[in-house]
Amino acid sequence: xxxxxxxxxxxxxxxxxxxxxxxxxxxxxxxxxxxxxxxxxxxxxxxxxxxxxxxxxxxxxxxxxxxxxxxxxxxxxxxxxxxxxxxxxxxxxxxxxxxxxxxxxxxxxxxxxxxxxxxxxxxxxxxxxxxxxxxxxxxxxxxxxxxxxxxxxxxxxxxxxxxx
Numbered sequence: 001x002x003x004x005x006x007x008x009x010x011x012x013x014x015x016x017x018x019x020x021x022x023x024x025x026x027x028x029x030x031x032x033x034x035x036x037x038x039x040x041x042x043x044x045x046x047x048x049x050x051x052x053x054x055x056x057x058x059x060x061x062x063x064x065x066x067x068x069x070x071x072x073x074x075x076x077x078x079x080x081x082x083x084x085x086x087x088x089x090x091x092x093x094x095x096x097x098x099x100x101x102x103x104x105x106x107x108x109x110x111x112x113x114x115x116x117x118x119x120x121x122x123x124x125x126x127x128x129x130x131x132x133x134x135x136x137x138x139x140x141x142x143x144x145x146x147x148x149x150x151x152x153x154x155x156x157x158x159x160x161x162x163x164x
Contacts, residue, residue: 010054011044067105
């Protein structure tokens with residue numbers, strides 16, 4: 001898959017089976033990161049020279065950030081690309097079914113904690129709140145480890161539409 005026009009970053013939306021439920025893997029960015037410090041996000045990042053497309057970027061970043069081996073990732077689709085709050089970065093979400101390794105290893109420079117909520121928990125509308133900001137609706141979903149909001153919350157809510 002080629003890079004969509006304007007693409008600057010890609011994220012992996014990793015789903016894995018846990019009993020009768022599915023879980024998604026999120027991370028909380030390290031407080032020392034220059035951008036989006038402390039935000040709850042999917043593993044992912046900027047396109048590197050030589051990345052063949054969004055799938056390669058997303059898989060490479062998930063390997064670097066949480067130790068998810070690329071051969072444990074089966075891409076099953078994508079979500080509508082989103083922009084960040086500054087509107088200058090187009091992010092392509094790559095949805096994948098993954099085999100979760102026994103141990104995920106957060107990169108100490110980038111990831112403070114790995115969060116693995118069940119989709120059934122995310123589908124519970126009572127756990128979400130929304131606010132109007134500058135003519136836009138922003139969604140917020142708290143976890144004990146941090147707040148999911150912004151572009152990643154939009155991606156999660158887009159993903160959940162497939163499970164309603």
